[in-house]
Amino acid sequence: MTLTLIEGALLVFVLGCALGAALLKDVLASVMAFAAYSLGVSIIWVILEAPDVGLTEAAVGAGIMTILFLLALANTVRPQEDQILERVRFRTVAFVGAFVLVMLATVPSLPAIGADGAANPVVSGEVTQYYLANAYEQTEVHNAVTAVLAAYRGFDTLGEAVVVFSAGVAALTVLRQEVFA
Amino acid sequence: MLGLLDSHYNYVAVMLLLGIGLYMLVESRNLVKKVIGMNVFQTGIFLFFITLAFRAGGNPPIIEDGGGPYVSPLPHVLILTAIVVGVSLTAVALALLIRIYTEYGTLDEDKLKQLYYD
Numbered sequence: 001m002t003l004t005l006i007e008g009a010l011l012v013f014v015l016g017c018a019l020g021a022a023l024l025k026d027v028l029a030s031v032m033a034f035a036a037y038s039l040g041v042s043i044i045w046v047i048l049e050a051p052d053v054g055l056t057e058a059a060v061g062a063g064i065m066t067i068l069f070l071l072a073l074a075n076t077v078r079p080q081e082d083q084i085l086e087r088v089r090f091r092t093v094a095f096v097g098a099f100v101l102v103m104l105a106t107v108p109s110l111p112a113i114g115a116d117g118a119a120n121p122v123v124s125g126e127v128t129q130y131y132l133a134n135a136y137e138q139t140e141v142h143n144a145v146t147a148v149l150a151a152y153r154g155f156d157t158l159g160e161a162v163v164v165f166s167a168g169v170a171a172l173t174v175l176r177q178e179v180f181a
Numbered sequence: 182m183l184g185l186l187d188s189h190y191n192y193v194a195v196m197l198l199l200g201i202g203l204y205m206l207v208e209s210r211n212l213v214k215k216v217i218g219m220n221v222f223q224t225g226i227f228l229f230f231i232t233l234a235f236r237a238g239g240n241p242p243i244i245e246d247g248g249g250p251y252v253s254p255l256p257h258v259l260i261l262t263a264i265v266v267g268v269s270l271t272a273v274a275l276a277l278l279i280r281i282y283t284e285y286g287t288l289d290e291d292k293l294k295q296l297y298y299d
Binding site for chain 2: 002003007008011014015018019021022027030031034037038041044045048049050051052053056057060061064065068069071072073075076077079086089092093095096097099100103104107108110111112113114115116120122123125127128131132135136142143144145147148149153156157160163164166167168170171174175176
């Protein structure tokens with residue numbers, strides 16, 4: 001698959017928002033750039049045919065996450081800055097650039113976007129094909145993502161609920177409160 | 182080089198997002214921005230997984246008679262779980278930040294270091 005205009009525009013938007021979050025000095029501006037970033041990412045999920053992930057990202061990533069950051073800012077401090085942008089330190093840029101170069105060196109070995117058959121074992125592998133072929137007969141759920149999440153991997157989802165519960169308890173413990181006020 | 186960008190554009194974006202997230206984690210002095218950087222890093226990894234699950238001309242994995250071909254549902258499940266765990270992680274990190282602020286009165290990394298060693 002080749003790069004279409006809408007995908008290119010979305011990737012530029014997302015990367016621009018991430019850069020904005022990194023370089024804007026004001027914390028509130030950084031949080032807002034991150035919210036826009038999450039929105040762009042959730043549209044990318046829809047384009048990549050992952051509507052469940054897109055919905056979750058839009059509700060949780062762009063919604064709840066932004067509220068959490070704003071609550072944290074309301075309870076702490078938003079330092080008054082005189083400059084708009086952060087000062088870029090070249091030592092860190094060199095370090096991160098080396099990391100990105102090493103990671104980019106792995107890109108040619110990855111399957112092309114949209115590949116199937118032997119070129120992309122994630123899509124054509126035995127496990128994926130098993131779930132696609134049997135999920136509806138075995139669980140009577142049309143959505144294969146829901147079938148795996150709630151039926152085949154129900155205990156994993158229970159573990160996920162335990163993680164969320166523990167996070168709530170941990171947040172209350174750290175804040176020395178008995179209830180969320 | 183341009184051909185590679187044309188067929189692997191999402192992976193290039195993944196690596197750049199990982200770089201931006203890492204830069205924020207290392208370089209930001211404000212702790213809230215460090216948490217944002219951690220989230221950017223995470224989303225980069227999510228993009229990697231969802232791109233691997235994609236196939237050209239595939240439909241969302243909602244099984245119907247004669248509906249195929251479908252994209253792989255398994256990375257989607259994994260990333261759904263990862264998004265929720267990421268939010269829990271962010272919530273705990275921000276609670277810790279609020280506590281740090283009530284104890285020390287600042288979220289600036291350098292000032293915190295100074296206060297801690299004094």
